[in-house]
Amino acid sequence: MTQDEQDHLQAEQLAYAKVLHWSTIAGFITLVVSFAAYMAGILPGFVPVNQLPHLWGLSNDAFIKATHMPTGWGWFLNMGKGDFASQLGIAILSGCSIACILVIMPAYARAKNRIYLAICALEILVLLASAAGVFSR
Secondary structure (H helix, E strand, O other), rough: OOOHHHHHHHHHHHHHHHHHHHHHHHHHHHHHHHHHHOOOOOOOOOHHHHHHHHOOOOOOHHHHHHHHHOOHHHHHHHOOOOHHHHHHHHHHHHHHHHHHHHHHHHHHHHOHHHHHHHHHHHHHHHHHHHHOOOOOO
């Protein structure tokens, strides 16, 4: 491998690492702050915190039925509720790899590295399809 190839590879790795670093920090902070706001009562819950101990022993289906909790992407429409707001942090953390891949794809395109570009595109498609629930049940 030539020095130019090593420098180029290192630049891609650094770009990936930088996006990964900052996106995980953003996701973690969002998760902690939103959960703290929920537990402190700043954000009201869809399910009141004092009812949770009575619901913890229920199965998932029984919990959803007892609380009328939305499923799937329904959490997104309830971002003002504390128990759903913390899921935004989880969503950010889940999307970190997509952001990182999107950052390095232009480098693969400039280098005309079609194989890596195709792998990146397919990986993003699989991750998005998975998030959309295409592979569930």
